[in-house]
């Protein structure tokens with residue numbers, strides 16, 4: 073028997089697609105190579121702690137947000153979560169900025185930290201909120217972008233209206249271009265702050281970030297950032313349970329090694345020579361990995377050119393999972409901390425800036441009593457991690473650099489650490505099969521780089537893509553949208 077749809081990968085993209093297809097009555101089977109659901113936003117457990125594999129900040133759960141809407145349509149209860157306000161504290165060499173969610177509090181904080189330029193920065197943020205909301209209105213219509221078929225073009229053209237026209241000036245400028253308008257492009261402190269936020273959300277800095285993308289990401293923080301209890305993996309588990317409740321299958325530890333088309337069906341080869349037949353496919357293992365699984369013939373039919381793809385810029389992540397004594401952070405209610413290294417405030421990766429996320433104190437699933445589970449992550453250049461000779465030494469050095477920076481801002485941190493588990497791009501390749509350890513999709517490289525996105529259309533009939541390497545890109549919110557887009561196009 074052939075299944076209606078096979079989904080490869082149980083990341084947020086694949087699970088969202090599988091849930092939507094299940095809701096519409098399709099006979100779906102999901103294959104996940106690892107032992108866990110949620111991929112880069114999953115979890116693993118060790119020594120009484122639950123560690124989040126990558127993503128820690130939940131977004132899109134506010135009323136009308138992507139997850140709120142999805143959960144309502146599936147008639148699921150949202151998991152317990154803590155709304156973050158401040159969203160995070162940003163520790164800079166000479167100050168700590170409290171990044172408030174509420175506009176009024178945030179504008180007061182701007183006045184406190186940037187007194188001479190406060191009105192310009194607030195005017196810049198007015199623009200961020202205005203444009204971010206225009207982008208939301210367009211994304212609500214779940215367009216297929218970049219358009220590939222006449223139908224995609226027709227639908228895109230039908231979206232030309234007063235809202236989309238107002239977006240035009242932000243489609244061909246970078247955030248840096250917009251900063252110039254407010255005479256903020258040479259404001260070093262504000263630029264360092266903004267780069268920190270953009271790296272975390274869009275994987276790039278003001279100079280390279282298309283304005284509308286950067287604005288959409290910045291305003292998303294203010295709509296609501298959440299610590300989901302049990303980690304974002306809880307959401308992945310709920311989506312997988314939903315798929316199963318519809319009579320469908322979610323198979324863990326079922327890597328798909330090879331996909332070919334035979335007699336009108338796709339044949340998926342998995343462990344112990346098992347072969348599954350499906351009529352249509354949603355591929356959630358990233359575009360980086362397609363040449364590893366698709367047959368030569370299918371690869372030739374796709375829009376993806378492996379060599380060009382391989383040359384596109386993508387970051388890796390260096391990560392530390394650890395347990396820590398709750399007393400180390402007893403003087404702050406804030407659970408998310410961004411650190412700007414005192415020695416290199418302009419380095420945006422490899423420890424120059426990084427995020428530390430603590431489990432919410434009330435979230436007892438994450439850590440033994442008296443402890444908190446934490447994740448530290450920094451962007452890293454993937455190439456440097458594949459030389460076996462100095463791998464262990466490099467890993468140790470990076471781990472120490474990150475821990476020393478936290479110790480600088482929170483004395484006693486080192487001593488309060490319990491278990492410490494560092495991970496590199498090699499780890500991401502090993503556990504999540506991210507080729508070369510690339511995570512987080514493609515980093516934008518300039519004002520028009522968004523035009524080079526891959527769409528959910530693979531170019532192969534009946535094969536759809538979703539996840540952080542296709543439009544609208546990385547983040548649990550973005551990949552969920554691409555999963556829903558893929559499912560809806562498949563159903564059309």
Ligand SMILES: Cc1cc2nc3c(=O)[nH]c(=O)nc-3n(C[C@H](O)[C@H](O)[C@H](O)COP(=O)(O)OP(=O)(O)OC[C@H]3O[C@@H](n4cnc5c(N)ncnc54)[C@H](O)[C@@H]3O)c2cc1C
Pocket residue numbers: 080081082083084085086103104105106108109110111112113125126127128129130131326327328329356357358361365389391449503504505506511512538539540541545546547548549551
């Ligand atoms: C360190 C880090 C921090 C982040 N922080 C945040 C954050 O705070 N908030 C946020 O929203 N986002 C964050 N992100 C981004 C977010 O985690 C990702 O964009 C998103 O989770 C990617 O989802 P995906 O659907 O593209 O697939 P992935 O998460 O990559 O999942 C793909 C799945 O496919 C499986 N797979 C691969 N190959 C095969 C195969 N051949 N057969 C079967 N299964 C296969 C993998 O095991 C994996 O489970 C972060 C990412 C990282 C790396």
